[in-house]
Amino acid sequence: MKPRSLLHLAVLLGTVACAQKADTDADADAEAGGLDPLGDEDGDGYSNGEEADANSDPLDASDVPYIGGWRKGDCRDDVAPTGDGVGQVAGDFALLDQFGETVHLHDFCDRTVMLEFSGFT
Ligand SMILES: [Ca+2]
Ligand SMILES: [Ca+2]
Numbered sequence: 001m002k003p004r005s006l007l008h009l010a011v012l013l014g015t016v017a018c019a020q021k022a023d024t025d026a027d028a029d030a031e032a033g034g035l036d037p038l039g040d041e042d043g044d045g046y047s048n049g050e051e052a053d054a055n056s057d058p059l060d061a062s063d064v065p066y067i068g069g070w071r072k073g074d075c076r077d078d079v080a081p082t083g084d085g086v087g088q089v090a091g092d093f094a095l096l097d098q099f100g101e102t103v104h105l106h107d108f109c110d111r112t113v114m115l116e117f118s119g120f121t
Contacts, residue, residue, distance in 0.1 A: 033048075033052070033058070035048040035058055036048060037049030037052070040058075041058050041059055042057075042058060042059050042060055042061040043061055044061040044062075044063075044064050045064075046058075046064055046065055050065055051063075051064075051065060053065075053071070054066065054069075054071055054072060055071050055072040055073070055074060056072060066097075066099075066101060066103060066107075067099045067101050068097055068098070068099050068101065068103075070103065070107070070108065072107040072108075073106075073107055073108055073109035073110055073111065074109075074110075075109040075110055076104070076106045076107045076109050077106075078109075079092065079106040079109050090105065092104055092105050092106040093105055
């Protein structure tokens, strides 16, 4: 198999400016939404409890937990880009992570993100 070019994205989650707390009780979140934590309302292969823990939408089959275990930020849909300069909020983009999964920058809102790029051919 011929190797393909790909961008490699390594994401390091920092401990600074994290407005979210760890979700240690996914069942409580799923139940709070009125969903059975063991059910799979959208049929995407992830239980409602798993989706609550990963902060993906249990009613949207296109929104699934990241394989790498990155929890999506609560504010991901509310990020307002301001520019590409230092101190500004960059626009959203998507790249492949080390698991070959597409990840979006804005899914890591309110966290420190380090991007490492390398090319393979
Ligand atoms: Ca699901
Ligand atoms: Ca889903």
